[in-house]
Amino acid sequence: MTPAGRQRRESVRLQAAELFEQKIKPAEVARRLRVSRKSAYQWHQMWRDGGGRALASRGPSGSRCRLSPLCLEKLAAYLEQGPAAHGWVEDQVWTAARVATLIGRKFHVSYSVSGTTRLMHRLGFSPQVPARRVAERDEQAVKAWKEATWSEVKEPGRPAGATSASRTRQASPAGRPEDAPGADAAAPR
Incomplete structure (x- = not known):
């Protein structure tokens, strides 16, 4: 709140x-x-x-922050430096798990991933999700394959006229063939 x-x-x-x-x-x-x-x-x-x-109010509920105001300032400064300054060189993304690890290394305090996310929001940061891509991925080869091969391999979809968007209504019993199930329902009772 x-x-x-x-x-x-x-x-x-x-x-x-x-x-x-x-x-x-x-x-x-x-x-x-x-x-x-x-x-x-x-x-x-x-x-x-x-x-x-x-x-009268007893103040905000929930557990207290385990980091002092000074530690929070230091953490914000560490986050400003970026992940590479703290050993994560593969991408420049602060995930909640990385920040939790950083807090553990620098302040010897354990935080859960969800607790770390709340702490990051409090400091004005948001956790990021790293892109899951192979380091050796050749973007030009992927683009060429999509343009040349994909259209050949891809199966054609349904033709546009093969479907109906109208509501389903039960057919009238009078319109059924005589040997169809339920045809006798057309007879008056």
């Missing part, structure tokens, strides 16, 4: 506390604040148990 979203949610909860103090029922609080009844009833229970302070 964004900081603005957290602030709005806390503001709504504090408004709910004020309404509860005025003896307004949770269902009416839900209607006035445009929240679910379930939330209003949960907030009412929290308010009864601990007052307005019980509805």
Whole structure:
């Protein structure tokens, strides 16, 4: 949740506390604040148990970042240097797995790939997916093969008129041949 979203949610909860103090029922609080009844009833229970302070925010949820602000600055600088500066010379792509390895090497902290992705987004980076190509690939030979050979090898598709785009309707029993299954359905009952 964004900081603005957290602030709005806390503001709504504090408004709910004020309404509860005025003896307004949770269902009416839900209607006035445009929240679910379930939330209003949960907030009412929290308010009864601990007052307005019980509805105040406790800060963002989730685990805390295991890197200090100084380490985060260093990590951003390392990412700016590029992968080649840290031993990945095959391509200039920061994958989440590579960044997790870099964090482990430089800061001796273990991060999962998904945790690394969130951390990268927080720093303004996004993980990239490397192109899976053979290092010895000859682009000119591939292009020549596509132009010369592919059209010969490729099987022809269906002709344009062979298909129908109309809705499927059951045929009328009157139009069936007499020996076809269901032909007797045409007889009046």
